[in-house]
Every structure is written in structure tokens, then in C-alpha cells.
Amino acid sequence: MRQSKMMRQRLVAIFLIGLLLLFSPVIALPDRPRLLFGLPLLFLYLFGVWSLLIAAMAWVVRGGGTNE
Amino acid sequence: MLSGPLVVVTSFLYLGLLFAIAYWADRRADTGRSVISNPTVYALSLAVYCTAWTYYGSVGRAAATGYGFLPIYLGPTLAATLWVFLLLKMVRISKSQRITSIADFISSRYGKSHLLGGLVTVIAVVGVLPYIALQLKAISSSFSILIHYPDVMLPGGAHTLPVWRDTAFYIALILAVFTILLGTRHLDASERHEGMVAAIAFESIVKLFALTAVGVFITFGLYDGFGDVVHQALQAGHLKTRLIPEGGANFWFSLSLLSALAVLMLPRQFQVAVVENSGENQLRRAIWLFPLYLLLINIFVLPIALAGQLEFAGMGVDADTYVLTLPIAHKQQWLALFSYLGGLSAATGMVIVETIALSTMVCNDLVMPGLLRRWRYRAPSMDLSVILLLVRRGAIFVVLMLGYSYFRLAGEAYALVAIGLISFAAVAQFAPAMIGGMYWRGGTRGGALAGLSAGFLVWIYTLLLPSFAKSGWLARDFLDLGPFGIALLKPQALFGLEGFDEITHCLFWSLTLNIGAYLIVSSIRAPNAEETTQATRFVDAMSINRPIAEGLWRGRAEVDDLISLTGRFLGEDRARESFAEYYAKERNIEDDAELPADGETVHFAETLLAGAIGSASARAMIASVVQEEPLGLDExxxxxxxxxxxxxxxxxxxxxxxxxxxxxxxxxxxxxxxxxxxxxxxxxxxxxxxxxxxxxxxxxxxxxxxxxxxxxxxxxxxxxxxxxxxxxxxxxxxxxxxxxxxxxESGHAVWTSSEVDLGDIIRQSIDASEQLIIDRGGRLKLDLPDAPAKVMADQDRLMQVMLNLLSNAAKFMAKESGRVEVHLKRQQNMYKVMVSDNGSGVPVKLQPVIFEKFRQGVEGSANPLGTGLGLPISREIIEHFGGRLSVKSTPEKGAIFSFVLPCINRGGAAPSNNPGQEAEA
CATH class of the missing domain: 1.10.287.130 (Signal transduction histidine kinase, dimerisation/phosphotransfer (DHp) domain)
Incomplete structure (x- = not known):
């Protein structure tokens, strides 16, 4: 019971981080015509943030870090 | 060579395979080894979200706007983090009430209203038709492109052909038959379709693999990796490096919000995510696996779009077709065929689930209420479950034909993505009534009706009618000048709100009026008895374990009537089976004759029926066979x-x-x-x-x-x-x-603590016992540091410990050439005193017990050398001053007894394990 409460809190935290990184003025930072490793910076940023969000969600719902 | 017949045969083989999978899954479900109870299958079935719109349209959108295709997937990804609240509650409510569709959900929440269910159904059908049309368009154009292999030839205006020569018409017919076979095969009108879900999960795998195969071929076969595509596109000026070049951040945000809502509110998404769900724990994996699927299917969108623009620059090839035309242009016939199958799987998956969901809604919330009213006067001439099945099959057919009609009339005017977004905006209208109803008790039927109607009308006015105008059905003046020339009412700049794209504009006005009307009308009148009951069932769904049926129903009923009523819809056998299971499990009654016809039983029958015909119709049917006394709001x-x-x-x-x-x-x-x-x-x-x-x-x-x-x-x-x-x-x-x-031990000892020098104590005790050692022919070695070793302790007690250890050593040292050594040294913040001898040592098995009372290091000695209390007392003393007494011994090589005591910190007292006793002393 307590574990799933922690899980819900962590998911909300991920939601807020996602809002910040994708839907706030923060997105203007990588939004510039530059290439990094031969790829558009914005492309790397969007897919990078996206992957990290998914990894964090998977880690949280699979019980990562809840056995302290 | 690819030819028309080969493509047709392949398509039919593919549909046959789908059917076989569904058949197999149904079989497994019957034997109790359900495939869809697997959480991965559940997550894959949610990916029915990715339709032909994703498959072909994302590339088109990427070619036109750069990153404009991403919000449609980023929104649902973020929303998935909140599914543990929202979707979990939807699933729990729906399972306990046996909700069959989103229309049923909303109608049930507001007092099982036929009117509300009907309105939601109309909105869903009208809203989703363009979306179904889009799938038909995708299949028919991909088909006609493929059969012209190896030429890249785009289909001309299909609407110029007569209907009987139009491929799309036959596709719609075939899909209708196929969906009927897949979704309404059984004479069993239950709300779940295991076989269909298994087939959909399979389709999700096919479309992901197909798009990835095309992406890999283009990126690594035609080009030298991602970087190369980007480099060449940059040189040719096709690369859009900025986020949404036109429209700005509004569109980025509103599209994400719209998608986040649609991923739960679209009839087909509600069907797979809620109705077909077979266990709440499946959600846990879907929360991350579904977003991962979305990510994977989008990785190659940008390279394909760029490659298409490079390849077909100035050739007028529609970017929506790049996924298919690029393999064709490079003479990859098998890849082209696979790509076509991927698009087919994306489109058929959507059409199948969407039409099944819509047919359930049309049947339960539009047709059944009318039929029920008729049957009140005249008994039906056929078996009811047959009627249900026929209505559903008819609804599937009608929905697909309507979709085809929309395709014929308006399909050519818009790119794929624009059509899909119109549907998204329509189903977003469900959100206020639905989410509001799950968390707010105050919402009423009137409020929900007002909100939904307002939102729907605004949607028609600002999005649907303009799409007609753009297709040439309406005079463009309506769009450009406003109705009757009133500029303030221009559909896409309502009340002068300009500078937004059409989707953001529609979303803002429709949701504002929707939420406003819902809140205001709900506030006019307090919820009545029926609404209050349902509000409690929905809002408190997470805390109620047992249905609160008892007491909420008053009247007279016969169990036999209830069984025969449910039997008319579900079949006699299944009804009896369900009742038998119910009274055995829930009520602990063995004999059905003893089942009381009380509120709980009536509620059970109603829920059972709701799974087949929807909650509003079930309510009406139950009311027709029992005599009820209506309850007042106060009661x-x-x-x-x-x-x-x-x-x-x-x-x-x-x-x-x-x-x-x-x-x-x-x-x-x-x-x-x-x-x-x-x-x-x-x-x-x-x-x-x-x-x-x-x-x-x-x-x-x-x-x-x-x-x-x-x-x-x-x-x-x-x-x-x-x-x-x-x-x-x-x-x-x-x-x-x-x-x-x-x-x-009893705590009555008198302790006097003072600062003492361990060196002094050792010297004094050696003075007292040296003679004893010398008498026994031994030698004594002393190793003391020069610096004083101050500890906080009782001088006499420490002496007692030292004397005890020394006399033990003297007693046990070797008979000839005995040696006793005493060491004192500092270990971090402790002083350690060791007293060692070279006697026979303490046997290993006795080492743990020699500190217990009356136990001695020498076993079985007839004439014990000591009292057996010296060491226990010593240990008590040392522990009292916060130290530890221990023994280390190798048999025949002697024993080392040692104790540690904490040093005195500057200005601090030595820790004591029992400070209270000192005060007492």
C-alpha cells in the first residue's frame, strides 16, 4: 500500500519534469539550428528527453528504489 | 513482379491470418489460458492508437512541419504517468458496473440516462467518421500505388469514378464483413472480445516492424546513417531545424493536450484500455511499454521524410506516401509489399476496434432504447440475443458505409493528419463530463448534457463546417467573411480570436464552453437520488470494495423473473450459470431457491445485463420486471x-x-x-x-x-x-x-565514577598479584605506554576486574616456564587492555559460555579452580562503563582476555550504558 503510494508520487514527479522539459520555455534552449554529432540538436533533445522519461517510468513502476 | 492479383491475395491472406489468431485466442480463452491477460499483449493492443495516420501521416507531417508530428505521441507519453490515477479508476469503475463503452460510462455516471448515452454516441459517430474515412483512404491509395509498381504513380481523384469501380468501396465492404466475423461472431453479447484484442496486438507488431524495416532500408541502405540523411537534407535546404516553424508554441501544447485526452477518450482506445482490460496489474507495464512503442515507431519518421524530400524534390509526390513510394522508387518490391502490409495492419486495426466500439454504442445507447420502448407494447418476435447481434452487425456495416461516404465527399481535401485531428477534437469533448464525473459529486445529467452539446456544436461550427467549406460543399464566403457576412462569427476566428491555428482555436472555444456549461448547469440543480447514487459509485470507486446496493433499492422482485430476463439477452444457460456462481461465491448460498430477491440480487442482475445492453437499457429492463418504490433524495x-x-x-x-x-x-x-x-x-x-x-x-x-x-x-x-x-x-x-x-544485576550496586588512569590501575593490580605468579614459577611482562590512559570508571571495580584476569592467568599459565603478559594500547577512541597467558587455552566450544555464571574454562574438573563468577562479574563491570570484555584463544597456545574502555573526550564524560544508576548512587 505504502509502496504504491510512493510509486504514484514518483510518477507525478516524472509528469512535472516532463512538462518542464517539453512544454515550458525550457524547450527554447535546444530549439536552435545547430547540429550535434551530425544530428539536429532539437531532434537529439526531444528523443533524448522522451527516452529518459520512459526509462524513469519503467524504473518507478517496476519497483525501483522502493525497498529502502 | 507485384501485380494487382498478388497484392489482393496477400491482403486476403493477411486478413485470414488475423482471423486465425483471433480464433486461436478465443479458443485459449475458453480453456482458461487467456493470451490477453499478458500485460505485454495489453500494452500492444493499446498501440491501436497508431493508425494509418501514424504510419503514413507522420512522415507527411514531418515533411511539412519538421517536428509537428511529435506532440501526438509526447502528449500520451506524459499522460501515461497519470494513468495510475485516471485509467486505474476508469477500469475499476467499469469492471464493477460492467461498462460497455464510453457512452455507457458517461450515461451511467449521470443516473443511467438514455438521452446522455445517445448524445455521446452521436458525437462519437460523427466525430470519428472522418477518422475511419482516413483509414479507407490510406488503404485504397496505398493499394493503387502498389499495383502500379515499378512506377511511382499517385492515385487520381477517386471520387470521379463511379462507386462500383472505386477500390475504397470494396475495401469498406470487405472490412465490414471481416469486422462482423471478428467482433460479433458469437451469439454471446458480452462486452469483451479476447480474439479481437489478440489480433490487434499482432497488428501492432506488424506495423512497427514494417515501418522500422522501411526506415532501416532508407537510413542505412540508401544513405550512410542518420547523420548522412541530415547532412544531405541540410545542403538541399529541406531540414527544418526549428520546433514548429509556424503556429508557435500554442500548437505544440494544444496538440499534446488533445492527444493526451484522445488516447483515453477515443471509442477504440476506451474499448481496448478499459472494456477489454482483464486485470488492473496490466496497467503497470502499459504505463511504460506503450510510450516506448510510440517512441520506437517514430524514430525513423524524420529520416524517411527527409529522404523522400531529397528523392522526389519537385516531382509532386505526396509526402503522406513516402513510406511506400521510396521502396518502390528503389525497386524493392518485397519491401514495398511489406510496407503496404504495415499500413494495412495499422488501418485495419483501427477500423476493426473503432467500428466494434461504435457498434456497441449505437446498439446499446441508440437502438435499444427505441426497441425497449416498442416492446413495452408488443413482445418481440425473435430471440433477444439474436436481435442484439443483428443490430450490432448492422451498426458495423452502417458505420463503415458512412465512413466511405465521408471519404467520397470530403476525403481529398485534407492531408491525413488534418482529418485525424478533427476527430481528436470531437472526442476531447467527452473529457469534462467524464473526468469531472469521476472526481466531482456535484455534476448532474443536465450539466453533462449542456456541456457536451455546447462543445459539440462549437466543434461542428469551428472545425467540421470549415472542413466542408474547404472541400467545396459550402461557399467559401462562410469561411472567409463569416455567416451572412458577420465577421465576428467567422468560424475560424470566432469573436475575433485570430492568430491561432484551427485546432487550437477550436479546442479553446469548445472546451471553454463545454466546461463552462457543465459547471454552470450542474450548479443550478442539486443532484437527484439516482445521480447521487451513481456519483458515489464513481467518485468513491477506489475506496469501495463491495457494491453499495443494499438499501438503495426498495421493492418486490422474483428471482425467477430476474434470471429469465437476463436469460433472454445472454442465453438461458449463461444466465443460470452466472447466477449460480454469484450466489455460491458472493452470498454463500448453495441452493438457488434460498436466494433472496433483495437489493443486492437485483443489482447483480442489472449489472449482468448492463454488460450486454448497456447500463441505461439494463435499468429500464429491470424496472419492467420488478415492482420498485422510488427512493427520495433524502433517503x-x-x-x-x-x-x-x-x-x-x-x-x-x-x-x-x-x-x-x-x-x-x-x-x-x-x-x-x-x-x-x-x-x-x-x-x-x-x-x-x-x-x-x-x-x-x-x-x-x-x-x-x-x-x-x-x-x-x-x-x-x-x-x-x-x-x-x-x-x-x-x-x-x-x-x-x-x-x-x-x-x-539488580541495579543496586554502588558505582562511583571518576577519571582514572588505566596504567595506574594495571600497575597496582600487578603489585598485588605479581607474587602469586612468581610463586607458581611464572614470569610477567608488562607493556604500558608512557602517556596516561584516562577513562571514566570506578577505580575499585576496575581493580577487581584486573585482579580477576591476572589471577585467572596465573592459575592457567603453563606449569613450567609460565608467562603472563599485560598490554595496554590505544585503538582510535578506545583503550584496550590485554592479559595473555601461555596455558592450555579455552576450548573453542567453551569460549562463548565462559562469561556465563558458574561456567569454567576447564571442563569436568572435579576440583574447580575458581568460583565461576569472576568473569561474569568482570563483564558486567566493563559493560557498565561502556566497554566490552572478550576472549581470544587458540587451545594449547594460551588465552588472551582483553577489554576495551572508551577514552575520555575533551571535556566530555565517558559514555555509560546506564547513567540513571550513577545518579542513584
Whole structure:
């Protein structure tokens, strides 16, 4: 019971981080015509943030870090 | 070579495979080994979200806007984090009420209203038709592109052909038949379709693999990786490096919000995510696996779009077709065929689930209410479950034909993505009534009706009618100048709101009016009895375990009537089976004759029926076979209050009983401890008396000899008296030590703590016992540091410990060439004193017990060398001053007894494990 409460809190935290990184003025930072490793910076940023969000969600719902 | 017949045959083979999978999954479900209870299958079935719109349209959108295709997937990804609240609650509500569709959900929440269910159905059908049309368009154009292989030839305006020569018409017909076979095969009108879900999950795999195959071919086959595509596109000026070049951040955000809502509100998404869900724990994996699927299917979108623009620059090839035309242009016929199959799987998956969901809604919320009204006057001429099935099949057919009509009339005007977004905006109108209804008790039927109608009308006015105008059905003046030339009412700049794209504009106005009307109309009138009951069932869904049916129904009913009513829709056997299972499991009644026709039973029958015909119709049917007395709002409120009080009480009781359990466990532990102590005391008493008896016996024996034989010579007499004196001394020592230990253990010992120098104590104790060692022929070695070793302790007590250790060492050291060594050294913030000898040592198995009372390091000795209390007392003393006494010994090489005591910190006192006693002293 307590574990799933922690899980819900962590998911909300991920939601807020996602809002910040994708839907706030923060997105203007990588939004510039530059290439990094031969790829558009914005492309790397969007897919990078996206992957990290998914990894964090998977880690949280699979019980990562809840056995302290 | 690819030819028309080959493509047709492949398509049919593919559909046949789908059907086989569905058949197999149904079979497995019947034998109790369900495939769809697997959480991965559940997550894959959610990916029906990715339709032909994703498959072909994302590339088109990427070619036009750069990153504009991403919000449609980023929104659902973020929303998935909140599914543990929203989707979990939707699933729990739907399972307990046997909700069959989103229309059923909303109508059930607001008092099982036929009117509301009908309105939601109309909105869903009208809203989703363009979306179905889009799938038909995708299949037919991909088909006609593929059969022209190896030429890249785009289909001309299909609407110029007569209907019977139009491929899309036959596709719609085939899909209708296929969906009917897949979704309404059984004469069993239950709400779930296991086979269909398995087929959809399979389709999700196919479309992901197909798009990835095309992406890999283009990126790594035609080009030299991602970087190369980007480099060449950059040189040719096709690369859009900025986020949404036109429209700005509004569109980025509103599209994400729209998608986040649509991923749960679209009829097909509600169907797979909620209705077909077979276990709440499936959500946990879907929360991350579904977003991962979205990510994977989008990785190659940008490279394909860029490659297409490079390849077909200035050739007028529609970017929506790049996924297919790029393999064709490079003569990859099998890849092109696979790509076509991927698009086919994306489109058919959507069409199948969407039409099944819509047909359930049309049947339960539009057709059934009308039929029920008719049957009130005239009994139906056919078996009801057959009628249900026919209605559903008819609805599937009609929905697909309507979709085809939309395609014929408006399909050419818009790119794929624009059509899909119109549908998204329509279903977003469900959100206020739905989410509001799950968290707010105050929403009423009137409010929901007003909100939905307002939102729907605004949607028609700002999005649907303009799409007609753009297709040429309406005069463009309507769009450009406003109706009757009133500029303030221009559909896409309503009340002068300009500067937004059409989707953001529509979303803002429709949701504003929708939410506003919902809140305002709900506030005019308090919820009535029926609405209050349902509000409680929905809002409190997460805290109620048992349906609160009892008491909420009053009237007279016959169990037989209920069974035969449900039997008319579900089939006689299944109804009897369900009832039997119910009273065995839930009510613990074995004989069906004993089943009481009370509120709970009526509620069960109603829920069972709701799974087949929807909650509003089920309510009406139940009302027709039982005599009910309507409950007033006050009564309902009382019952609900009582129910929530009972819940609170039972919660309190649970907590109390948990506390009691904890207390009982503590008491039990204390009792065990007491018994143990009692046992120890008995042991101690018997040991003490035993130890006392040994010297007493010898004193008595020698005294008796002296008493009886006065003629013993002086030497003998002296020797006997010497023994008596030493035994008496031993006795005294024993009694003193017993008293000492008892005092220490009971906490009555007198301790005086002061700063003492360990070196001094060691020297003094050696002075006192050196003679003993020398007498026994041993040597003593002393190793003390120069600096004083200050500890906080009782000088006399420490002396006692040292003397005990030294006398032990003297006793046990080797007979010849005995050695005793004393070391003192500092270890971090502790002083360590070691007393070692070179005697026979302490046997390993005795090492743990020599600190216990009356245990000695020498086993089975007839004449013990000590009292067996010295070490226990020493340990008590050392531990009192926060130290530790231990032994290390290798047999035959001697023993090292050592203790540590904490140093005095600057200005601080040595820690004591029992400060209270010092105060007492």
C-alpha cells in the first residue's frame, strides 16, 4: 500500500519534469539550428528527453528504489 | 513482379491470418489460458492508437512541419504517468458496473440516462467518421500505388469514378464483413472480445516492424546513417531545424493536450484500455511499454521524410506516401509489399476496434432504447440475443458505409493528419463530463448534457463546417467573411480570436464552453437520488470494495423473473450459470431457491445485463420486471451517509484490532522473556547451592574427623584445619561474589565514577598479584605506554576486574616456564587492555559460555579452580562503563582476555550504558 503510494508520487514527479522539459520555455534552449554529432540538436533533445522519461517510468513502476 | 492479383491475395491472406489468431485466442480463452491477460499483449493492443495516420501521416507531417508530428505521441507519453490515477479508476469503475463503452460510462455516471448515452454516441459517430474515412483512404491509395509498381504513380481523384469501380468501396465492404466475423461472431453479447484484442496486438507488431524495416532500408541502405540523411537534407535546404516553424508554441501544447485526452477518450482506445482490460496489474507495464512503442515507431519518421524530400524534390509526390513510394522508387518490391502490409495492419486495426466500439454504442445507447420502448407494447418476435447481434452487425456495416461516404465527399481535401485531428477534437469533448464525473459529486445529467452539446456544436461550427467549406460543399464566403457576412462569427476566428491555428482555436472555444456549461448547469440543480447514487459509485470507486446496493433499492422482485430476463439477452444457460456462481461465491448460498430477491440480487442482475445492453437499457429492463418504490433524495443521502459511516467505523475497527494484535504480540514476547528469566533464576539457585555444598562438605568432613578422633597428631590436625580455613575462605568469597553479582544485576550496586588512569590501575593490580605468579614459577611482562590512559570508571571495580584476569592467568599459565603478559594500547577512541597467558587455552566450544555464571574454562574438573563468577562479574563491570570484555584463544597456545574502555573526550564524560544508576548512587 505504502509502496504504491510512493510509486504514484514518483510518477507525478516524472509528469512535472516532463512538462518542464517539453512544454515550458525550457524547450527554447535546444530549439536552435545547430547540429550535434551530425544530428539536429532539437531532434537529439526531444528523443533524448522522451527516452529518459520512459526509462524513469519503467524504473518507478517496476519497483525501483522502493525497498529502502 | 507485384501485380494487382498478388497484392489482393496477400491482403486476403493477411486478413485470414488475423482471423486465425483471433480464433486461436478465443479458443485459449475458453480453456482458461487467456493470451490477453499478458500485460505485454495489453500494452500492444493499446498501440491501436497508431493508425494509418501514424504510419503514413507522420512522415507527411514531418515533411511539412519538421517536428509537428511529435506532440501526438509526447502528449500520451506524459499522460501515461497519470494513468495510475485516471485509467486505474476508469477500469475499476467499469469492471464493477460492467461498462460497455464510453457512452455507457458517461450515461451511467449521470443516473443511467438514455438521452446522455445517445448524445455521446452521436458525437462519437460523427466525430470519428472522418477518422475511419482516413483509414479507407490510406488503404485504397496505398493499394493503387502498389499495383502500379515499378512506377511511382499517385492515385487520381477517386471520387470521379463511379462507386462500383472505386477500390475504397470494396475495401469498406470487405472490412465490414471481416469486422462482423471478428467482433460479433458469437451469439454471446458480452462486452469483451479476447480474439479481437489478440489480433490487434499482432497488428501492432506488424506495423512497427514494417515501418522500422522501411526506415532501416532508407537510413542505412540508401544513405550512410542518420547523420548522412541530415547532412544531405541540410545542403538541399529541406531540414527544418526549428520546433514548429509556424503556429508557435500554442500548437505544440494544444496538440499534446488533445492527444493526451484522445488516447483515453477515443471509442477504440476506451474499448481496448478499459472494456477489454482483464486485470488492473496490466496497467503497470502499459504505463511504460506503450510510450516506448510510440517512441520506437517514430524514430525513423524524420529520416524517411527527409529522404523522400531529397528523392522526389519537385516531382509532386505526396509526402503522406513516402513510406511506400521510396521502396518502390528503389525497386524493392518485397519491401514495398511489406510496407503496404504495415499500413494495412495499422488501418485495419483501427477500423476493426473503432467500428466494434461504435457498434456497441449505437446498439446499446441508440437502438435499444427505441426497441425497449416498442416492446413495452408488443413482445418481440425473435430471440433477444439474436436481435442484439443483428443490430450490432448492422451498426458495423452502417458505420463503415458512412465512413466511405465521408471519404467520397470530403476525403481529398485534407492531408491525413488534418482529418485525424478533427476527430481528436470531437472526442476531447467527452473529457469534462467524464473526468469531472469521476472526481466531482456535484455534476448532474443536465450539466453533462449542456456541456457536451455546447462543445459539440462549437466543434461542428469551428472545425467540421470549415472542413466542408474547404472541400467545396459550402461557399467559401462562410469561411472567409463569416455567416451572412458577420465577421465576428467567422468560424475560424470566432469573436475575433485570430492568430491561432484551427485546432487550437477550436479546442479553446469548445472546451471553454463545454466546461463552462457543465459547471454552470450542474450548479443550478442539486443532484437527484439516482445521480447521487451513481456519483458515489464513481467518485468513491477506489475506496469501495463491495457494491453499495443494499438499501438503495426498495421493492418486490422474483428471482425467477430476474434470471429469465437476463436469460433472454445472454442465453438461458449463461444466465443460470452466472447466477449460480454469484450466489455460491458472493452470498454463500448453495441452493438457488434460498436466494433472496433483495437489493443486492437485483443489482447483480442489472449489472449482468448492463454488460450486454448497456447500463441505461439494463435499468429500464429491470424496472419492467420488478415492482420498485422510488427512493427520495433524502433517503438516498441517509443510506449513503450510513454506508460511509460504516466504512469509517470498520476502518477504525480494523485499526483497533491491528493495535490489539500488536499489543498481544508484545505481551507474548514479555511472557516468554519472563519464563526464560524464571528458568535462569532456578538454574542460578541450583548452581549456587551446588557450589556452596562442595566446600561445606569438605569442611564438615574434616571437622568430623577432628571431632571423632582426638588422637590425631598435630601435623595432621594442622593440615586439616588449614583445609577447613581455606574452604571457609572460599565459601566467604563465593557468598560475597554472589551478593556482588546480584547487586550489579539488580541495579543496586554502588558505582562511583571518576577519571582514572588505566596504567595506574594495571600497575597496582600487578603489585598485588605479581607474587602469586612468581610463586607458581611464572614470569610477567608488562607493556604500558608512557602517556596516561584516562577513562571514566570506578577505580575499585576496575581493580577487581584486573585482579580477576591476572589471577585467572596465573592459575592457567603453563606449569613450567609460565608467562603472563599485560598490554595496554590505544585503538582510535578506545583503550584496550590485554592479559595473555601461555596455558592450555579455552576450548573453542567453551569460549562463548565462559562469561556465563558458574561456567569454567576447564571442563569436568572435579576440583574447580575458581568460583565461576569472576568473569561474569568482570563483564558486567566493563559493560557498565561502556566497554566490552572478550576472549581470544587458540587451545594449547594460551588465552588472551582483553577489554576495551572508551577514552575520555575533551571535556566530555565517558559514555555509560546506564547513567540513571550513577545518579542513584
Amino acid at each position: 438516498v443521502m441517509d443510506i449513503l451517509d450510513e454506508a460511509s459511516q460504516i466504512r469509517a467505523y470498520s476502518h477504525e475497527l480494523e485499526q483497533k484490532s491491528r493495535e490489539l494484535e500488536a499489543a498481544t504480540a508484545e505481551l507474548k514476547a514479555a511472557n516468554v522473556k519472563l519464563l526464560e528469566l524464571d528458568h535462569l533464576k532456578d538454574d542460578f539457585m541450583s548452581s549456587v547451592t551446588h557450589e556452596l555444598r562442595t566446600p561445606l562438605t569438605s569442611i564438615r568432613a574434616f571437622s568430623e574427623i577432628l571431632w571423632e578422633d582426638p588422637k590425631i597428631d598435630l601435623e595432621e590436625r594442622k593440615r586439616f584445619l588449614g583445609i577447613i580455613v581455606s574452604e571457609t575462605e572460599r565459601l566467604t568469597r563465593l557468598v560475597n561474589q554472589v551478593l556482588d553479582l546480584a547487586k550489579i
